[in-house]
Amino acid sequence: MRSLLMLPxxxxxxxxxxxxxxxxxxxxxxxxxxxxxDWVGKKVTGKHNGKVNVSAGEIVMDGLKAKSGTFTIDMNxxxxxxxxxxxxxxxxxxxKSDDFFSVAKFPTATFVLSSVTPKSGSTYTxxxxxxxxxxxxxIEFPADIQFEGKTMKAKASxxxxxxxxxxxxxxxxxxxxxxxxxxxxxxxxxxxxIARAS
Numbered sequence: 001m002r003s004l005l006m007l008p009x010x011x012x013x014x015x016x017x018x019x020x021x022x023x024x025x026x027x028x029x030x031x032x033x034x035x036x037x038d039w040v041g042k043k044v045t046g047k048h049n050g051k052v053n054v055s056a057g058e059i060v061m062d063g064l065k066a067k068s069g070t071f072t073i074d075m076n077x078x079x080x081x082x083x084x085x086x087x088x089x090x091x092x093x094x095x096k097s098d099d100f101f102s103v104a105k106f107p108t109a110t111f112v113l114s115s116v117t118p119k120s121g122s123t124y125t126x127x128x129x130x131x132x133x134x135x136x137x138x139i140e141f142p143a144d145i146q147f148e149g150k151t152m153k154a155k156a157s158x159x160x161x162x163x164x165x166x167x168x169x170x171x172x173x174x175x176x177x178x179x180x181x182x183x184x185x186x187x188x189x190x191x192x193x194i195a196r197a198s
Contacts (some may be wrong), residue, residue, distance in 0.1 A: 003110045012155045012159060019113050021137075023063065023194070025060050025061060025062040025067055026061050026062075026153045026197050027060050027061075028058060028059050028195035028197055028198070029058050029195055029196060029197075029198045030054055030056060031106075031123065031194045031195060032053060034194035035053075035054045035191075035192065035195075036051065036134065036192045037051060037053065037054055037073070037190070037191050037192075038051055038190040039051065039078075039189055040188040040190075041183065041188075042186075042187075042188075043181075043182065043183040044179075044180045044181070044182050047082075047089060048082055048083070049081050050079040050081045050082070051078070051079045051081065051093075052077055052078045052079070052096070053063075054073055054076050054193065055073065055074035055077070055108070055169050056068060056071050056072040056102070056116050056180045057069070057071035057072060057195070057196075058195070059113065060068060062072075064118075066113060066116035066190070068113060069110050069111075069112070069128070070113070071110065071111045071112075071113075072108050073108060073109040073110070074094070074108060075101055075103045075106065075107055075108060075109060076096075076103055076107055076109070077160060078092065078095060078103070079100075080092045080095070081091070086095075090163065098137055098161055099167075099169040101133065101161075101167060102133055103187040105133075106132070106133045106134055109130070109131060109132045110130075110131045111128050111129070111130050112127045112128055112131075114125045114129065114138070115146070115194070119142070122144050122145055123142060123143070123144055124143050124144075125138045125140065125142060125143075125150070126140065126141055126143045127139070130160065132160075132167075133166060133167070134167040135165045137164045137165070139158065142157070143154055143156035143196070144145045144158065144162075146192070149194050151194065151197075152193075152194070152195040152197075153172075153192075153193070153194060154193040154194075154195075155192055156189075156190075156191045157188065157189070157190055157191075158188070158189040158190075159186050159187075160186065160187055160189065161185050161186055162185055162186070162187055169183065170182055170183040171183065173185060
């Protein structure tokens with residue numbers, strides 16, 4: 001009889017112990033100074049490249065599972081790296097104009113994490129909502145995510161179709177007879193993100 005009474009008490013003790021030692025979710029805060037985002041835009045006659053800053057962000061991890069994440073991109077920090085002087089300033093001004101990213105009206109872009117799914121090893125499939133010019137679309141991309149102590153390191157290659165964000169300048173899908181003046185719809189982002197447990 002005594003052993004039967006001990007069983008529920010033992011179950012309660014195990015539950016309390018497991019709950020007490022369960023790790024709470026950990027919030028990793030993006031280090032803007034250590035994080036680098038490169039962009040590449042291609043056209044029929046060549047390509048241009050530069051950088052733009054991830055100014056803020058955080059991701060909440062519950063063990064190895066991502067619970068939530070938000071990231072802010074400061075469009076005013078956009079640079080052009082393959083040109084210099086007047087040519088660089090002209091292209092940068094054009095990219096910030098209403099033909100492209102309308103930076104004066106929309107100074108930030110955002111990414112809100114929907115899911116992170118393990119694929120193999122440290123490779124994951126990341127899904128989320130990217131907002132540019134106040135237009136939101138779902139995107140998906142592969143990422144290599146690793147943890148070193150209290151530091152999270154993530155590398156990702158992301159392709160974005162600019163026409164989904166009302167950026168149609170010299171897109172052959174919307175304008176005819178562009179010839180070698182056409183600009184490809186996809187631009188590429190290479191992200192090297194560093195975040196630290198807060």
